Amino acid sequence: xxxxxxxxxxxxxxxxxxxxxxxxxxxxxxxxxxxxxxxxxxxxxxxxxxxxxxxxxxxxxxxxxxxxxxxxxxxxxxxxxxxxxxxxxxxxxxxxxxxxxxxxxxxxxxxxxxxxxxxxxxxxxxxxxxxxxxxxxxxxxxxxxxxxxxxxxxxxxxxxxxxxxxxxxxxxxxxxxxxxxxxxxxxxxxxxxxxxxxxxxxxxxxxxxxxxxxxxxxxxxxxxxxxxxxxxxxxxxxxxxxxxxxxxxxxxxxxxxxxxxxxxxxxxxxxxxxxxxxxxxxxxxxxxxxxxxxxxxxxxxxxxxxxxxxxxxxxxxxxxxxxxxxxxxxxxxxxxxxxxxxxxxxxxxxxxxxxxxxxxxxxxxxxxxxxxxxxxxxxxxxxxxxxxxxxxxxxxxxxxxxxxxxxxxxxxxxxxxxxxxxxxxxxxxxxxxxxxxxxxxxxxxxxxxxxxxxxxxxxxxxxxxxxxxxxxxxxxxxxxxxxxxxxxxxxxxxxx
Amino acid sequence: xxxxxxxxxxxxxxxxxxxxxxxxxxxxxxxxxxxxxxxxxxxxxxxxxxxxxxxxxxxxxxxxxxxxxxxxxxxxxxxxxxxxxxxxxxxxxxxxxxxxxxxxxxxxxxxxxxxxxxxxxxxxxxxxxxxxxxxxxxxxxxxxxxxxxxxxxxxxxxxxx
Numbered sequence: 001x002x003x004x005x006x007x008x009x010x011x012x013x014x015x016x017x018x019x020x021x022x023x024x025x026x027x028x029x030x031x032x033x034x035x036x037x038x039x040x041x042x043x044x045x046x047x048x049x050x051x052x053x054x055x056x057x058x059x060x061x062x063x064x065x066x067x068x069x070x071x072x073x074x075x076x077x078x079x080x081x082x083x084x085x086x087x088x089x090x091x092x093x094x095x096x097x098x099x100x101x102x103x104x105x106x107x108x109x110x111x112x113x114x115x116x117x118x119x120x121x122x123x124x125x126x127x128x129x130x131x132x133x134x135x136x137x138x139x140x141x142x143x144x145x146x147x148x149x150x151x152x153x154x155x156x157x158x159x160x161x162x163x164x165x166x167x168x169x170x171x172x173x174x175x176x177x178x179x180x181x182x183x184x185x186x187x188x189x190x191x192x193x194x195x196x197x198x199x200x201x202x203x204x205x206x207x208x209x210x211x212x213x214x215x216x217x218x219x220x221x222x223x224x225x226x227x228x229x230x231x232x233x234x235x236x237x238x239x240x241x242x243x244x245x246x247x248x249x250x251x252x253x254x255x256x257x258x259x260x261x262x263x264x265x266x267x268x269x270x271x272x273x274x275x276x277x278x279x280x281x282x283x284x285x286x287x288x289x290x291x292x293x294x295x296x297x298x299x300x301x302x303x304x305x306x307x308x309x310x311x312x313x314x315x316x317x318x319x320x321x322x323x324x325x326x327x328x329x330x331x332x333x334x335x336x337x338x339x340x341x342x343x344x345x346x347x348x349x350x351x352x353x354x355x356x357x358x359x360x361x362x363x364x365x366x367x368x369x370x371x372x373x374x375x376x377x378x379x380x381x382x383x384x385x386x387x388x389x390x391x392x393x394x395x396x397x398x399x400x401x402x403x404x405x406x407x408x409x410x411x412x413x414x415x416x417x418x419x420x421x422x423x424x425x426x427x428x429x430x431x432x433x434x435x436x437x438x439x440x441x442x443x444x445x446x447x448x449x450x451x452x453x454x455x456x457x458x459x460x461x462x463x464x465x466x467x468x469x470x471x472x473x474x475x476x477x478x479x480x481x482x483x484x485x486x487x488x489x490x491x492x493x494x495x496x
Numbered sequence: 497x498x499x500x501x502x503x504x505x506x507x508x509x510x511x512x513x514x515x516x517x518x519x520x521x522x523x524x525x526x527x528x529x530x531x532x533x534x535x536x537x538x539x540x541x542x543x544x545x546x547x548x549x550x551x552x553x554x555x556x557x558x559x560x561x562x563x564x565x566x567x568x569x570x571x572x573x574x575x576x577x578x579x580x581x582x583x584x585x586x587x588x589x590x591x592x593x594x595x596x597x598x599x600x601x602x603x604x605x606x607x608x609x610x611x612x613x614x615x616x617x618x619x620x621x622x623x624x625x626x627x628x629x630x631x632x633x634x635x636x637x638x639x640x641x642x643x644x645x646x647x648x649x650x651x652x653x654x655x656x657x
Contacts, residue, residue, distance in 0.1 A: 051649075161577050164568045168526050171561035175533055178554045187550040189540055190533075213595075220591055220622060221584035386623025390615040391637055397598060398607060398641065402651045410599040418592055425514075426522040427577030444553045456546030 003345070004126065007353025011361055016056050016354065023060035024362045027067020028369055031083045032075055032377050035219045035385055036392065038068040038084070039431070042328045043211040044392060046204050046335065047399035054336035055351050059358040061332055065325055066118060066308045066359065069268055070366045073110040073301055074377060077103055086268035086304040089276040093289060093296030100292055108238040109294055110301035111370035113250045117302035118363040120254040121261065121309035125356055129345070132317040136342035139318075141449035142460065146467035148443040150474050151320045154264040156432040157478065165428045170436035176201055177440020184448060196408045203331040205400055205412035206437055210430040211328070212396050213413055214420020216389055236371050238294075246298035249279050253299040257306025262313050267323040268304040275303035309359055315340055316352060320439070324431035327438045514578040520569055522578065527565035533558030587622050594618070606656035611638045 010016060030041045042061050049057035072084030077094035090110065097106040139147075152174075156166035179190045180200025191197040238246075253275040260271035279299040280289045289296050311322045312329075319341030321327040333340050338348060345352045369377070400409045420430045450467075454460025462468040536551075537558055543549025594617050598610045615634035619625040625633070645651045 162568075162572060162575055164564055164572055165522075165577075168561055168564050168568065171557055171564070172526075172529070174557045175554060175561070178557075182550040184548070185550045187540060189550055189554065190536060217588050217591060220588050221582065384623070384625075386619065386625055387633055389623065390618035390634070393595070393618065394611055394615060394637065394641065397595065398611075398645065398653065401602070402645070402653065405652060407599060407603050410602070411596075414592065414595050414599060417595075421588065425579045425581070426518060427575060427579075428522070447553065448548045451545055451548055456544065458545065 003349040003353045004357070006349065007357040010055055010350050010354030011059075011358045015053070016059055016358065017361070019052070019056040019060040020063050020358045020362050021365060023063020024067040024070075024365050024369070026060075027064040027069075028071040028366065028377055029380060030064070031068035031071020031073075032380050033383070033385075033388065034075060034081055034083050035388070036215060038065045039325045039328060040211045040215045041068075042325065042332070043207040044396050044399065046207060046328070046332060047403045049332050049335060050403060054333070054338055054348075055354045057332060057336065058329065058351065058355050059362075061329060062312070062355055062359065063362045065329075066305060066362060067366055069301075069305045069308050070111065070114050070370050071377065072304075073114070073297075074107065074370075074374065075381065077106045077110070077297070078378065079381070084268075086272045086308075087300070088269075089272050089300045090297055092276075093291070093293045096290065096292035097294070097297065102292070104236040105238045105242055105294070106297045107374055108236040108371060109242060109246050109298050111236075111367055111374075112238070112243070113246065113253060113298040113302035114305040114370070115363050115367045116250050117254045117257050117304075117306035118309050118359065118366075121258045121306040122356065122359045122363070124258050125310060125313055125359075129313050129317050129352075129356070132313065133342040133345045136318050139342065139466065140464075141446040141453065142464050142467040143470075145443060145446035145450050146461060146470040146474075147318060147320050148439045148446065150470050151264040151314070151322065152432065152436045152439055152443070153474060153478065155323060155435050157265065161427055161429055165426075166432045169423065169428045169430070170432040173433040173436025173438075174440045174443065176206065176433075177437050178444065183441075183445065196406075201412070202403075202409070203334065203438065204403055205409050206416050207328055207331055207434055208396055208400050209413040209416020210420035210423075210434055211324075213393065213417025214424065214430060216393055216396075217417055217421040218424045219385065220389065236374055242294050246294045248282075249275075249295035249299040250302045252278060252282075253302030254306045256299075257303035257308075258310045260303070261307030261310035262322065264314065264320070264322045267311050267325075268307045271303040271307035272300035275299040305363075312356070316344055316355070317342060319344075319442070321435060324435055327431075327435040330438050512580050513576040514580045516573040518578045519573050519575050523565050523569035523572060527562055527569065530558045530562030530565055534562060591618065591622055603654050607653050608638060608642065608656050611641060 011020070026041065027038065030036050030038065041064055045061070045064070049061070052060070068084055069086060072082060072087035073090055073094070075081045075083040076087040076090040077098050080091050080095040082088045082091055094106045094110070097103065152170050153167065156170045157163045177200075179197055180188070181198065182189055188198065256275045256278065257268075257271040260274060261267060276296060276299050279295045280286050283289065283293070283295065311326055314320045314322045315326045315329055319330070319339065321330045330340055338344070338351065396413060397410050400413045401407070403409060423430050423433075450461065451458070461471055533554060537555035538551060540551030540554070541549040542552045542555055594614055598614050601610050612634055615637050616630055619633055620627065620630040645653055646655060
């Protein structure tokens with residue numbers, strides 16, 4: 001408990017307050033702007049974190065992540081243009097409300113729901129994270145091998161798009177992680193005798209290229225509607241009746257978001273979809289949904305914020321990122337020389353509690369920004385994407401150069417940027433690749449150490465309770481869709 | 497408006513999908529990289545399960561990638577998740593070219609002129625901004641970067657001035 005209280009001391013240091021504010025403001029901004037998502041923004045800003053204290057850096061990056069969940073709502077409601085993938089379902093009822101002249105209500109409910117969902121989730125994180133971490137302290141290499149495999153495969157299969165392609169992308173991530181010197185034997189692997197590759201490929205150019213530059217290049221092909229400036233928003237405070245109507249949705253959204261956020265591959269987008277579906281199914285008059293139901297805004301917006309927060313649990317307690325954005329956080333921690341894992345809470349309590357407690361503060365800041373100051377952020381929509389693109393590109397290239405003063409790194413970013421663009425064109429998500437790359441060396445080391453423990457018998461993974469359970473669960477999750485298809489086919493055959 | 501109609505409208509921005517040949521191409525490229533990885537791993541030496549060599553882990557990964565890529569070639573041909581390259585893709589190619597030139601000349605002549613040219617080309621020719629605003633925004637951006645990186649943060653960027 002002492003760590004929890006000290007954590008507030010860390011947050012209230014002026015520098016950390018400032019970084020929290022900077023983080024949530026950037027998060028709001030990029031949430032409002034269609035195009036760059038939180039993952040791309042965090043990737044692009046990675047070089048900045050080199051010069052910043054670890055606690056401040058992670059506080060800022062976390063602020064960008066959950067701040068974007070707030071910002072994404074604004075464009076969904078006002079322009080029917082989701083700023084973030086996690087706000088797509090908000091469009092249905094949010095924009096319907098806006099057309100009825102109740103945009104303010106929608107934004108207000110979303111902001112309040114986001115605040116409650118975020119806060120419930122932080123409380124859950126505060127209570128649950130130290131417990132999980134203490135259990136995980138007993139984990140050995142086999143447990144880590146199983147958990148990281150579980151994480152990578154689940155992220156790959158839950159995401160949208162082709163599962164096969166996502167797993168292939170993850171495989172390439174694992175392969176890229178092997179470039180450089182093998183830590184066990186000292187052999188050089190896949191370096192093609194290049195000195196620049198001798199120590200492996202750095203995480204920063206990969207993340208900046210695939211997420212940052214790749215997304216910019218992809219967006220160049222004018223994918224977005226011409227953005228018209230929206231009408232002014234009046235009266236953002238929802239009425240008492242609206243709040244009463246949204247109460248249940250906010251409560252359920254908080255729980256759904258918290259639970260799905262913890263699971264690998266869950267995260268903000270999935271939880272917003274599930275929360276919306278649950279409300280629609282529960283509703284007495286489901287036909288109201290899509291025509292301006294307050295719950296239809298409250299549920300997904302609450303859930304995506306709760307999930308954004310709770311997805312920190314696996315990262316901070318197990319050292320396993322639950323989604324692509326958390327993979328970037330993992331990378332940012334590694335840059336600071338901190339290996340996320342169960343020992344984090346005891347070895348770096350200031351970081352652990354400082355980051356968690358900064359979220360309480362960040363959510364309050366965001367509530368202030370999204371209710372009284374919403375008009376300011378709406379104005380940002382007048383900035384044209386064509387103006388932003390060259391500026392972000394310049395930040396990316398100069399940024400990666402400053403990390404090590406290496407021109408080679410700029411070329412790496414360009415190469416991975418083109419790869420990211422091509423992957424998107426061919427239906428491969430870059431997320432699983434980056435996640436697998438981050439976990440690659442952890443996973444390989446764990447697997448090889450496990451093999452030594454088991455005397456070379458790969459079935460040994462199934463003999464330990466935790467690694468065995470995780471692997472069996474993984475097999476069930478992966479084969480379930482195939483089984484379902486078979487059952488359906490058999491039924492159809494019987495019908496014929 | 498129904499959900500389905502809205503989803504359709506949101507998806508309308510995507511160019512048409514590129515058909516079975518592009519799916520096959522993607523699968524073949526992935527499989528080729530996988531096979532090359534298998535060969536490279538074998539050359540590194542697999543070792544034994546009791547004493548894994550440097551090539552064992554990449555070998556396993558590459559075998560999985562290769563097998564899945566072949567599966568993709570066989571079953572994934574009717575996927576609709578690829579995008580056609582359009583005229584706009586030429587713009588992307590031009591954009592990449594500007595980036596390569598930027599990275600190549602930056603260490604030689606400093607960051608100011610390449611940055612100015614990069615932003616200008618992106619604004620005027622890729623972004624279709626007017627001449628006036630292209631010039632104004634690019635000059636403003638580079639000036640802001642100079643103040644931020646050189647004067648305030650004092651980062652050792654190669655520079656002209």
